[in-house]
Amino acid sequence: xxxxxxxxxxxxxxxxxxxxxxxxxxxxxxxxxxxxxxxxxxxxxxxxxxxxxxxxxxxxxxxxxxxxxxxxxxxxxxxxxxxxxxxxxxxxxxxxxxxxxxxx
Numbered sequence: 332x333x334x335x336x337x338x339x340x341x342x343x344x345x346x347x348x349x350x351x352x353x354x355x356x357x358x359x360x361x362x363x364x365x366x367x368x369x370x371x372x373x374x375x376x377x378x379x380x381x382x383x384x385x386x387x388x389x390x391x392x393x394x395x396x397x398x399x400x401x402x403x404x405x406x407x408x409x410x411x412x413x414x415x416x417x418x419x420x421x422x423x424x425x426x427x428x429x430x431x432x433x434x435x
Contacts, residue, residue, distance in 0.1 A: 335391050335435075339363040339374060339383075339424055340402035349399055361390050363402065363424075374402050374420030375412055384427035394434025400424040 336353050340346030341362030353360050362368035363383050370386040373379035387395070400421040404413055 333357070333359050334396040335359040335361065335394070336397045336399065337361045337363065337387055337391070337395055337424075337428060337431075338399040338401055339420065342367040344401075346399070346401040349401065358396075361387060361395075363387075374424070375415040377423075380420060380423035380427065383424065387428055387431060391431055395428060395431040396435050398424060398428050398432065 334357075336358055338346055338350050338353070338360055341350045341360070342364035346362075346364070350360050350362055361370060363370045363372065363374070365371060365373060369390060370383055372382045372386070374383065402420050402424075403417045406413055
């Protein structure tokens with residue numbers, strides 16, 4: 332059975348490198364990012380986080396083998412956005428996708 336992973340922050344940096352490695356190993360990857368991803372959404376907003384969960388359920392109804400909550404930013408002048416993405420985005424990703432992980 333092909334393993335399926337969901338990776339946030341998949342369009343750049345460590346997230347992108349993780350996507351490339353997983354795909355090279357023969358895994359199916361569902362990327363989540365603002366652009367250039369299977370799920371394009373903004374994890375800084377409650378609506379964006381809900382959309383990620385909804386789309387993940389649509390794209391992987393059979394479940395997920397793993398999740399990498401890698402989306403994050405660093406910007407001293409935008410503390411509210413940093414917290415929204417780095418904390419609330421990660422919590423929503425892991426909590427919201429837990430049922431998909433349990434299926435596998």
